[in-house]
Amino acid sequence: MQLDRIVNFHKTIGDKTRIRIISLLKEGPLHGQAIAGKLGLKPPTISHHLTKLKQIDIVYQRRDKNTIYFYLNKDKLERMALEITRIGGNEMSEKFEITDGEKVKVIRNFIDGNGKLKSLPAQRKKKLILLEYMLRGLEHGKTYNEKEINEHIQQYHQDFATIRREFVMAHFMYRQDGIYELNPVEMWPV
Amino acid sequence: MQLDRIVNFHKTIGDKTRIRIISLLKEGPLHGQAIAGKLGLKPPTISHHLTKLKQIDIVYQRRDKNTIYFYLNKDKLERMALEITRIGGNEMSEKFEITDGEKVKVIRNFIDGNGKLKSLPAQRKKKLILLEYMLRGLEHGKTYNEKEINEHIQQYHQDFATIRREFVMAHFMYRQDGIYELNPVEMWPV
DNA sequence: GCGCTAATTAGATTATAATCTAATTAGATA
DNA sequence: TATCTAATTAGATTATAATCTAATTAGCGC
Numbered sequence: 001m002q003l004d005r006i007v008n009f010h011k012t013i014g015d016k017t018r019i020r021i022i023s024l025l026k027e028g029p030l031h032g033q034a035i036a037g038k039l040g041l042k043p044p045t046i047s048h049h050l051t052k053l054k055q056i057d058i059v060y061q062r063r064d065k066n067t068i069y070f071y072l073n074k075d076k077l078e079r080m081a082l083e084i085t086r087i088g089g090n091e092m093s094e095k096f097e098i099t100d101g102e103k104v105k106v107i108r109n110f111i112d113g114n115g116k117l118k119s120l121p122a123q124r125k126k127k128l129i130l131l132e133y134m135l136r137g138l139e140h141g142k143t144y145n146e147k148e149i150n151e152h153i154q155q156y157h158q159d160f161a162t163i164r165r166e167f168v169m170a171h172f173m174y175r176q177d178g179i180y181e182l183n184p185v186e187m188w189p190v
Numbered sequence: 191m192q193l194d195r196i197v198n199f200h201k202t203i204g205d206k207t208r209i210r211i212i213s214l215l216k217e218g219p220l221h222g223q224a225i226a227g228k229l230g231l232k233p234p235t236i237s238h239h240l241t242k243l244k245q246i247d248i249v250y251q252r253r254d255k256n257t258i259y260f261y262l263n264k265d266k267l268e269r270m271a272l273e274i275t276r277i278g279g280n281e282m283s284e285k286f287e288i289t290d291g292e293k294v295k296v297i298r299n300f301i302d303g304n305g306k307l308k309s310l311p312a313q314r315k316k317k318l319i320l321l322e323y324m325l326r327g328l329e330h331g332k333t334y335n336e337k338e339i340n341e342h343i344q345q346y347h348q349d350f351a352t353i354r355r356e357f358v359m360a361h362f363m364y365r366q367d368g369i370y371e372l373n374p375v376e377m378w379p380v
Numbered sequence: 381g382c383g384c385t386a387a388t389t390a391g392a393t394t395a396t397a398a399t400c401t402a403a404t405t406a407g408a409t410a
Numbered sequence: 411t412a413t414c415t416a417a418t419t420a421g422a423t424t425a426t427a428a429t430c431t432a433a434t435t436a437g438c439g440c
Binding site: 003004006007008009010011012013014015016019020022023026074077078081082084085087088 | 193194196197198199200201202203204205206209210212213214216217264267268271272274275277
């Protein structure tokens with residue numbers, strides 16, 4: 001749910017230690033012990049906070065020999081921070097809940113009893129309904145590598161390459177350096 | 191402290207109920223019972239959350255007859271949300287802590303034993319040091335009415351009008367509709 | 381002043397989470 | 411394989427805070 005993601009982001013940021021970590025990483029990557037040292041806390045504590053920061057995807061890590069360096073994802077931080085200003089008005093419209101009569105009909109026609117996609121409709125409008133349907137479970141703001149996207153699509157159809165391409169072409173998601181992410185709903189096709 | 195304000199903002203926002211309240215108020219003001227009804231919670235609970243939202247200044251209230259309407263301060267919300275993206279790098283430089291040798295000397299020369307300002311230096315550079323010194327205790331992001339500003343200045347000097355004008359002219363703070371607020375540090379004079 | 385309505389405060393309960401020590405895991409190097 | 415270092419996990423302790431009921435306060439209208 002969209003709401004939970006925003007709540008979780010702020011809950012995570014709303015901690016002195018974690019903001020201090022963010023502040024440190026803003027200057028450049030650091031390894032765990034270094035952070036612990038600078039903040040006067042024990043390594044397990046830092047580990048604890050870093051996993052939380054990784055969960056919301058604003059910190060990522062890269063290993064070099066024995067030590068793991070932690071990086072701040074500044075772009076993501078900025079995008080997430082702004083989301084609170086964009087939420088609501090009409091009480092959190094759940095884009096993924098397809099209850100609209102027409103849509104339900106189209107989906108019933110093209111999804112079989114096992115939840116698999118029979119075929120992708122040629123008609124643009126119907127195709128978009130199916131594509132949107134198959135996005136369920138993917139989260140806004142989260143990043144996925146190609147393998148994850150493929151696996152997700154295979155729930156519905158074995159030809160993940162085609163459908164993945166359709167996702168991008170229809171602007172449901174975008175790709176950069178092999179990393180996929182959902183586009184904001186404003187960019188989705190009508 | 192600057193850090194605490196940011197932590198507190200996110201700690202406050204990082205709660206599902208409070209975000210739902212923000213989402214509701216985005217469409218327009220509501221009174222307490224209405225919020226309680228829409229969210230399926232008891233009035234005391236709403237009261238509890240509203241005081242928190244008022245504390246960080248993103249909700250304010252206006253009474254009409256017997257009922258109090260709560261308003262969302264959208265501008266403030268947006269400004270606060272962005273602050274996290276601007277913090278740090280060099281570990282939270284405390285602009286109010288004047289330890290720099292030259293500054294200390296100037297301050298000793300113009301502040302008497304009781305902490306009062308003897309006179310405002312004519313020399314621009316020295317004047318700025320004193321003005322900045324007299325900002326201590328005012329918080330970034332908080333709004334003050336003229337009376338509060340005057341009282342603050344009177345700690346240092348009886349002629350609050352002159353000093354208040356200097357604050358604004360030097361871009362330490364700005365005034366809008368009789369409300370004063372500190373400018374972001376980037377706007378402060380060198 | 382009296383009663384009405386809406387809001388807040390007090391106090392208890394329960395859930396969440398920050399931090400630590402001790403034990404364990406993961407990788408690298410020799 | 412044995413050993414070293416850095417990171418994580420487990421588990422306990424302690425602090426914080428969300429929510430409720432019951433009691434209280436604040437302001438309006440009669």
